[in-house]
Amino acid sequence: MKHDVVITGIGLASSLGEGIEAHADALATARTPVVDATSFAPYPVHPLKVLELDRQIPKKSDQRQMEPWQRLGVYAAGLALDGAGLKDDAEAKAALQVIVAAGGGERDHAVDGAILTGLRGADEPGAFLNERLMGDLRPTLFLAQLSNLLAGNIGIVHGITGASRTFMGEEQAGVDAVRTAHARIAAGQAEVMLVGGSYNAERQDMLLLFELGGYLRQGDFAPVFERESAPGLITGSASAFLVLESAERAAARGATVLARLDAVVATRSKRQPGAVEAALRGLLADLGPVAPGALAVSAATGVAGVTAEEAAALATLPQVRRVAAGDLLGHAVEAAFPVSVALAAAALSKGQAREAIVTGAGHWRGEGAARLVAP
Amino acid sequence: MSETTPSNPTPAAGHRDSRGRPIVAVTGLGIVTSLGQGKDANWEALTAGRSGIHAIERFPTQGLRTTIGGTVDFLFDGPFSAPQLSEKLAMLAAEEAVGQSGIGRAGDFPGELFMAVPPVEMEWPQKQELAATLEGDVDYRGLLSAAASQRFKAMHEMFLFGTVADHVADAFGTKGSPISLSTACSSGATAIQMGVEAIRRGDTPAALCIGTDGSIHAEALIRFSLLSALSTQNDPPEAAAKPFSKNRDGFVMGEGAGALVLEDYDHALARGATILGIVAGCGERGDGFHRTRSSPDGKPAILAMQDALADAGLSPDDVDYINAHGTSTPENDKMEAMSCAAVFGERMARLPMSSNKSMIGHTLTAAGAVEAVISFLTIAHGRIPPTINYVTPDPAIALDVVPNVARDARVRTVLSNSFGFGGQNTSLVLTAEPSRS
Numbered sequence: 001m002k003h004d005v006v007i008t009g010i011g012l013a014s015s016l017g018e019g020i021e022a023h024a025d026a027l028a029t030a031r032t033p034v035v036d037a038t039s040f041a042p043y044p045v046h047p048l049k050v051l052e053l054d055r056q057i058p059k060k061s062d063q064r065q066m067e068p069w070q071r072l073g074v075y076a077a078g079l080a081l082d083g084a085g086l087k088d089d090a091e092a093k094a095a096l097q098v099i100v101a102a103g104g105g106e107r108d109h110a111v112d113g114a115i116l117t118g119l120r121g122a123d124e125p126g127a128f129l130n131e132r133l134m135g136d137l138r139p140t141l142f143l144a145q146l147s148n149l150l151a152g153n154i155g156i157v158h159g160i161t162g163a164s165r166t167f168m169g170e171e172q173a174g175v176d177a178v179r180t181a182h183a184r185i186a187a188g189q190a191e192v193m194l195v196g197g198s199y200n201a202e203r204q205d206m207l208l209l210f211e212l213g214g215y216l217r218q219g220d221f222a223p224v225f226e227r228e229s230a231p232g233l234i235t236g237s238a239s240a241f242l243v244l245e246s247a248e249r250a251a252a253r254g255a256t257v258l259a260r261l262d263a264v265v266a267t268r269s270k271r272q273p274g275a276v277e278a279a280l281r282g283l284l285a286d287l288g289p290v291a292p293g294a295l296a297v298s299a300a301t302g303v304a305g306v307t308a309e310e311a312a313a314l315a316t317l318p319q320v321r322r323v324a325a326g327d328l329l330g331h332a333v334e335a336a337f338p339v340s341v342a343l344a345a346a347a348l349s350k351g352q353a354r355e356a357i358v359t360g361a362g363h364w365r366g367e368g369a370a371r372l373v374a375p
Numbered sequence: 376m377s378e379t380t381p382s383n384p385t386p387a388a389g390h391r392d393s394r395g396r397p398i399v400a401v402t403g404l405g406i407v408t409s410l411g412q413g414k415d416a417n418w419e420a421l422t423a424g425r426s427g428i429h430a431i432e433r434f435p436t437q438g439l440r441t442t443i444g445g446t447v448d449f450l451f452d453g454p455f456s457a458p459q460l461s462e463k464l465a466m467l468a469a470e471e472a473v474g475q476s477g478i479g480r481a482g483d484f485p486g487e488l489f490m491a492v493p494p495v496e497m498e499w500p501q502k503q504e505l506a507a508t509l510e511g512d513v514d515y516r517g518l519l520s521a522a523a524s525q526r527f528k529a530m531h532e533m534f535l536f537g538t539v540a541d542h543v544a545d546a547f548g549t550k551g552s553p554i555s556l557s558t559a560c561s562s563g564a565t566a567i568q569m570g571v572e573a574i575r576r577g578d579t580p581a582a583l584c585i586g587t588d589g590s591i592h593a594e595a596l597i598r599f600s601l602l603s604a605l606s607t608q609n610d611p612p613e614a615a616a617k618p619f620s621k622n623r624d625g626f627v628m629g630e631g632a633g634a635l636v637l638e639d640y641d642h643a644l645a646r647g648a649t650i651l652g653i654v655a656g657c658g659e660r661g662d663g664f665h666r667t668r669s670s671p672d673g674k675p676a677i678l679a680m681q682d683a684l685a686d687a688g689l690s691p692d693d694v695d696y697i698n699a700h701g702t703s704t705p706e707n708d709k710m711e712a713m714s715c716a717a718v719f720g721e722r723m724a725r726l727p728m729s730s731n732k733s734m735i736g737h738t739l740t741a742a743g744a745v746e747a748v749i750s751f752l753t754i755a756h757g758r759i760p761p762t763i764n765y766v767t768p769d770p771a772i773a774l775d776v777v778p779n780v781a782r783d784a785r786v787r788t789v790l791s792n793s794f795g796f797g798g799q800n801t802s803l804v805l806t807a808e809p810s811r812s
Contacts, residue, residue, distance in 0.1 A: 043519075065666065098661070103536060104494045109515050116506040116513035119499075126435025126593070129499060133597045134438060142598035143666050143796070147494045147536075148557045152797025155663040161675065163659035164799070165565055168494065169537030169555040176552055180569075187576040204515035209497065211522040213531025266552035268544065364532070365541055366552060 005185045005262075006375070007345045008255040009084025009243030011076035011196065014329040014339070015046040015236055018079060020258075023343055024350040026328045027295075033328055035221040035234070036202075042218040043211075045201045046236030046330030051075050062157050067106050067144040068237075070153050073198025076239035077154045080194060084243035085255060087158065097190045098151050098164035099181050101173035101197035101334040105145025107205040111136045150198060160194070167334075171299070172266065172366025173197070174337035179264040179368065181244050191249045196241030196342075197335035206235070206333075215303055215363050224302045224324035224331075225311050231304035233363060236330015240342035257375040258349035259356075261341070263287055266368040276306050276361045280313035283369040287357060290371075295353040296320040299340040299360030301331050310361045320357065336360060341370055348374040389641040390809075392655070393688030396575045399655075400808075402648045403476030403636030405468035406748045408735040409445035409629060413471055418752050421760040422781040426613035426734045428627050434593045441605040443612040444591050445629030445736030458495045460589025462539045464632035464741070465490065469547060469585055476636035477648060478581055479548070486581030486638075488549035489569040490540040491562030493590040493740040497534045501527075539587070549583055559795030560700075561659075562586055563633060563743025564803055568657040570637040580642040586744025587632035596628060602667065604704060616737075617764035618701035618730035619708050619776045626702040629736025633744030635751075640809075650808040652751045655788075656687025662798030668706060673714035675800045680718045680790060683802035689788065691719045694726065694804075696759055696784065698750045698791040699776075701730025702737050711792065712772040727784065729762040729777040743793040743801060750789040750805045758783050 012023045015034040025031070037044040053071060056078035057063050063071060081087045086096070115132045122128035143149055151164035167173040167180075174197045181195040200206075210216050210233055217232030242261075250257055265286045269279035284290075296317065300310045314322055325332075325340040332339050337360045344356035351374070358370040390398050406413065409427030410420040420427070428445045436442035450463050479485045505521040506513045521527070532538055540553040558565040563586025570582030599605050606615040606625035616627045635654075643650055660682065662675040669676065684691060700711055716723045731749050732738075738745050753759055758781055765778040787807040794800050 104496050107496070112502065113512065113514040115499075116502055116518075119503060120506070120513075124435070124437070127437040129593055130435065130438045130597065133594055134601070137594075137597065137601060139601040142602060145494070145496075145598075146557075146559065146796065148559045148795070148797045148799065149666065151661075152666055152799075155661045155798050156666065159663050161661050161663050163661045163801075164558070164797075165569075166557045167554060168492065168557055169540065169553075170535055172537060172552060173555065176554055179552070180554075183576060183578065184572065189572055189576065204519065205497070208515060208518055208522055209531060209534055211519055212527050212534075214523075214525050214528065215531070268541070268552050270545075362537075364535060365537055368552070 003186050003188055004247035004260060005182050005244055006247050006250050006257045007242050007259045007261055008245050008250050008257060009080040010258060010342050010345055011080030011241040012342050013051060013072060013076045014238035015049055016329055017049045020346045020349065024346040027323060027343055027347050028352055033221060037220055040207060043207050043216050044221050044234050047202055048072060048237035057157050065140060066153055069198050069200035070150045072200060072239045073150045074153050074157050076196060077194060077241040078158055080241040080243050081158055086243060092192060093160045094162060095192060096160050096162040097193045098154060098160060098162060099177040099195045100151040100166045101177040101338060102147045102150050102166050102168060103334050104147050106203050109204055170333055171336050171360060171362030173334045175266045175360060175366060175368030178338055178341055179266050182261055182264045185244055185246050192245045194241055194243055196338045198239035199237065199332040199335040201235035201237045201330060217302060224300050224307060224326040227302045231302060233301050233303060233331045236332055238329050238332040238339050239335055240339040242342055259345040259372045259375060262371040262373055264370040268366055276367060277309035277312045279367040280310055280359055280361060281316060283367060284313060287369055287371040290317050290320060290357055291355050292319040293353060294320045295344060295347050295356040296322045297340045297344045297356060297358045298322060298324045299336040300324055300326060301363040302326055303363045306361050310359060314359060337368055344372050348372055398640035398653060399571045399574050400638050400640040400643045400653055401635055401651045401751060402478060402638050402643050403472035404651060404748045404751055405471030405634040406745060407447060407464050407467050408631035408745060409447055410735060412467055414752060421734060422758055424761050424763045424779060426763060428612045428616060428736050430612055440607045441596060441600050442609045443615055443627060445627060446591050447589060447630040456498050456533060457493060457590035457592060458533055458539055461493055461587045462542055464589050465539060465543050465585050465587035466546060468632035468634035469543060469583060472634035472636050473547060478636055482548040484547045484549045484583055486549060486583060487551045487573055487579045488540060488544050488553040489566040489582055489584045490543060490553060490555050491566040491586035491740045491744060492539045492555050493588045494557060495534055495536060498592060501530050547583060558799040559797050560739055561743050561793035561795040561799045561801040562740040563745060564793040564801040566744060567635060567654060567747055567803060568801060571654050571657055574637060574639050581636060581638040584637055585632060585634045586741040588738050588740040589630045591628050591630055614764050616703045616733045618703040618733050618762055619769055619772055619774055620765055621767045621769040623703045623705060623708060625704050627736035629738040631735060631738040631741050631745050633741055633748040635747060652754055652808055653806045654803060655806045656683045656804035658682025658686055659801045662800060667796050669710045673710050673717065676710060676714040676794060677717045679800040679802045683804045687804040689804060693788050694790045695786045696789050697728035698746050698789055699728050699730045700792040700794045701732050703732060709772060712774055724773055725775055727759055727775050727777050729760060731760060733763045746791055747803060747805060750791050754786050754789060754807050757785055
């Protein structure tokens with residue numbers, strides 16, 4: 001038996017601020033993005049608009065035991081639970097299944113630098129490294145770094161005792177998180193799920209990973225689909241969480257449906273010229289016909305080749321209004337696809353369109369697409 | 376189970392479990408641990424009560440409180456990173472499992488991939504390589520400029536979270552978008568659970584489920600050490616992991632991989648495959664209590680076990696053996712014993728429950744998969760691997776831990792537990808092939 005899957009809660013936080021209104025407005029008006037081109041120059045980033053953490057993470061002790069990417073994610077998850085009216089529903093929170101798309105924790109940049117400097121002249125590098133790590137790593141650092149501890153913190157802070165799973169693997173983790181959550185509800189394996197991701201762009205260690213592969217744009221901001229002269233990612237701090245629910249469950253409790261999530265599909269192309277376009281065209285075909293005036297939110301990265309191929313795939317749907325999530329709030333890696341789905345759902349909930357599709361092709365691997373319709 | 380005999384399956388409806396869902400068969404098993412490569416080597420050592428834990432030689436251990444581990448040292452001649460070893464372990468376990476299963480063709484596995492992989496990040500040797508190109512004090516600005524030279528491009532792929540699964544998907548030709556997941560120390564069990572769910576949904580006729588972990592390096596060990604999670608009883612190394620003993624003082628890190636080919640039972644029957652067992656039920660619960668500690672009342676673990684039994688349509692009385700999480704930390708073993716007592720009642724005093732970790736250490740991300748493989752070997756051989764180093768029983772925990780010596784027993788149904796940091800609790804119910812039950 002197949003169940004319709006509806007979105008009853010949206011939690012969004014980014015450089016644009018927080019909440020459905022701020023993000024739906026940005027979608028409608030194509031507002032100028034918030035860009036910090038100096039702090040990490042030559043790499044621009046979209047910095048998180050400062051959150052009033054106490055509103056979602058009341059205990060300072062909880063805040064202290066998290067890193068920025070975790071606080072951001074816990075905050076956005078709280079917004080989604082509030083929106084869905086589940087924050088104080090203990091029964092729902094015991095049934096709630098959580099899937100988080102996450103990377104890893106932040107390095108202590110100063111410690112790393114000092115150790116690397118010291119290692120150069122060390123007589124016994126191994127012993128030196130051991131001594132410094134034993135002395136300089138914060139014992140709790142590990143917990144702030146473990147990928148699954150965003151989910152763990154969501155459980156602790158918001159009192160969720162349903163099970164959680166954490167998907168890793170860059171952009172595709174976000175696609176597969178939403179896809180799996182949808183599939184489980186559609187198949188009756190779960191009734192209500194919290195799914196999303198969180199990314200802190202304001203960290204040099206992540207910039208380093210992408211720059212090793214030559215995937216970062218340098219210089220100023222340019223729109224995602226107009227970066228041919230200097231292609232690459234402009235990362236943005238952002239988090240999105242969605243409460244997904246079977247239509248029956250949402251109706252039974254009288255919940256407001258913000259959008260219906262019809263389908264989520266994913267694939268993994270062998271990257272060679274043309275492969276991403278072909279993969280995305282195939283996924284779009286799986287989604288079925290798209291109505292004129294539909295919104296297309298793209299999670300495109302801005303990386304050379306891949307982004308042009310995503311544009312080419314979307315060009316086969318001339319009837320849609322294309323918006324790049326990256327133009328509004330930057331590229332949020334694991335969170336990029338959940339953010340894009342959340343933006344689409346926000347737009348539908350505000351009557352900006354009747355139907356929306358979402359696409360995304362990871363900077364290195366993975367392609368995904370989704371289809372949403374207005375309630 | 377369906378009453379239809381395997382030789383005469385009903386083509387239209389097929390076999391269904393007690394809840395009307397497709398039955399999930401196991402047709403291939405693969406394993407690598409510090410005890411060796413492959414089922415034969417591991418089974419021989421596990422039933423002989425031999426430990427794979429030894430003094431660490433991979434990196435200098437001067438100044439460390441813990442200097443032992445169940446490292447897998449027989450796969451590379453030169454240096455390697457954690458993702459490289461994790462990938463190698465996964466490939467070897469998967470080759471064995473897929474080979475045994477006989478499913479598909481070489482490089483064309485007709486199903487999806489679910490992989491538990493350790494979180495990765497750039498490691499010290501690679502950072503030192505970048506730093507060596509810089510003048511003066513090292514900082515991330517300098518490392519970024521070294522990276523921008525594009526002379527270290529291969530490091531990007533090496534340290535992406537999705538790379539290990541991507542390479543495994545390439546090698547075996549699995550279908551769809553491969554999943555890389557973490558639920559901390561229950562990850563391997565979650566990979567199996569996701570395969571079960573996908574087959575029950577009818578999304579895929581088969582699933583390659585792998586848990587792998589080759590991440591014992593200095594910083595990983597130090598991080599656990601700083602949390603006081605590791606045993607510091609380094610001498611002799613093979614006696615350090617002593618689950619359920621009074622003097623247990625922490626876990627010992629281990630490495631390894633376990634791989635399982637899961638398959639829709641009817642799909643397996645139709646191609647004449649040998650059915651090694653059934654993944655009959657899965658249960659999982661979150662614990663909102665604390666980041667590293669379990670709820671003192673054991674409630675999430677209890678519920679995970681009860682959910683798994685209910686999912687399998689079985690009762691506690693049907694369980695013949697518990698493959699314990701049994702880490703050898705003071706807290707886990709106490710909580711697990713208490714939770715099992717709550718689920719199994721008085722029967723717990725005589726229900727065998729042993730910990731593979733007493734011999735292979737805690738293989739972390741891989742543990743749930745490694746121990747599921749061992750559980751199916753236990754069913755197949757009718758022999759229970761012991762909990763070794765059980766010299767000083769903890770009087771507060773009255774258990775039959777199958778002390779020190781393997782035991783012959785008819786085992787048809789195993790409950791395998793995995794509990795992890797971040798409130799992750801997963802239990803699997805693993806059973807013999809239906810015609811043998």
